[in-house]
Amino acid sequence: MIVFDHLTKRYGPLVAVDDLSFSVEPGKVTGFLGPNGAGKTTTLRMATALIRPDAGTVSFDGRPYAAIPQPGRHIGIALEPNAFHPGRTALNHLLMLAPYVGADKKRCEEVLGFVGLGDATGKRVGKFSLGMRGRLNLAAAILGDPEVLLLDEPVNGLDPEGIRWIRQFMRALAESGRTVLTSSHLLSEVQQTVDNVVIIAHGKLVHSGSLATLEAGNVPRTIVSTRQRDALISLAQFHHWRVSAGTEPHSFLIEGPSAGEIGAAAGASHIILDQLASQSSDLEAVFLHLTEGQGGMR
Ligand SMILES: Nc1ncnc2c1ncn2[C@@H]1O[C@H](COP(=O)(O)OP(=O)(O)OP(=O)(O)O)[C@@H](O)[C@H]1O
Ligand SMILES: [Mg+2]
Known part of the structure; x- marks a missing residue:
């Protein structure tokens, strides 16, 4: 279990990470989400003792990173930007890291194979594509066979095949x-x-929980057009639906029921609908809703 406890980091007047508390369970993949500048990288850098928090702690099964002997055997990190020596081969890059995590040459070759760089072990990193660098970064993270992986935007630069691979x-x-x-x-x-x-915006926690709880908060939104304005508003009030004016004349936005429920209820009340269009609302819309106002670029 990783516990982030009241973590705070200030850069002058900017509070990059603001009293952030959440925990991360084993045996699960947890997405750490937020708009650009939300404080994700800063949080991960504090977790791995690359920068010092102004307040709060991060612990891994009760111990801070700095108190863990040979931390690379327990916590694998792939943070950006990747610092590779361009003249070094992929294998040499890992061999340089190997003593810190108790890995031998065989293990270095094994992880290169595992991340799909088995044919590029002798290639200089300076000649690597962005996606290959990402894979090498992951190879370095898993070199010590750690039980915790902290990955900062690992999908960046990967092609569709690479994205599918990293998901698996x-x-x-x-x-x-x-x-x-x-x-x-x-x-x-x-x-x-x-x-x-775990969703953050402006350094603050806005949501933490299962993906299913986020989906549960995904309220259906439907655009309805009718010339029977008063009847529609009465119907919405009767059912406790949220209704607001749409962008077009005679159009309304209804939040709560599905388009099917609205259609059935309108039909039963003899309200003629000229349009009934579900706006719903992928999870990205929920994410935007949670982070907008607080999030965005800084
Ligand atoms: N060394 C620094 N000095 C000053 N400000 C910084 C420093 N590092 C980060 N910041 C600021 O802290 C805020 C959080 O940055 P951070 O890199 O953690 O965000 P992020 O969520 O990782 O964003 P992105 O999605 O763009 O990677 C930003 O406003 C950034 O400009
Ligand atoms: Mg970042």
Whole structure:
């Protein structure tokens, strides 16, 4: 279990991470989400003692990162930007890290194979594509066979095949009991992969829970057009639906019921609908709704 407890980081007047508390369970993939500048990277850097918090703590099964001997054997990190020596080969890059995590050459070759770089072990990293660098970063993260993985925007730069691969990679790690925390500024990018989501905006927690709880908060929205304005409003009031004026004349936005329920209720009340269009509302809309006003670029 990773516990983020009242974590705060200030840069001058900016509160980049603001009293942030949440926990991350083992055996699950947790998406760490927020718009650009929300504080995701800063949080992950504090978790791994790369920067010091102004307040609060992060602990891994009760211990802070700095108190864990050979932390790379327990916590694998792939944070951006990736610092690779361009003249080094992929294998040499891992061999340089190996002593810190107790890995041998065989293990280095094994993880390169695992991330799909088996044919590129002798290639210089300077000649690697962005996607190959991402894979090498992941190879370095899993080198010490850690039980916790912290990944900062691992999908960046990957092609569709690479994205599918990394989804399977994260799922496999979680299914083997490991803890996977993966950041993204797009919910849709991780939606198929994650069990849980932690959403932040302006350094503050806005949602933490299972993906299902987020889906449960996804209220259907429907655009309805009718010339029987008063009858429609009475119907909405009767059913306790939220109704507001739409963008077109005679159009209304109804929040709560599904389009089917509205159609049936309107029919039963002899209200003629000229239009009945479901706006619903992928989870990305829920994410935007949660983060807008508080989130956005800073
Ligand atoms: N070293 C620093 N000095 C000053 N401000 C910083 C520093 N590092 C981060 N910030 C600011 O802190 C805020 C949070 O940045 P952070 O990189 O953690 O966001 P993020 O959620 O990772 O965003 P992105 O999705 O763009 O990667 C931003 O406003 C950023 O400009
Ligand atoms: Mg970031």
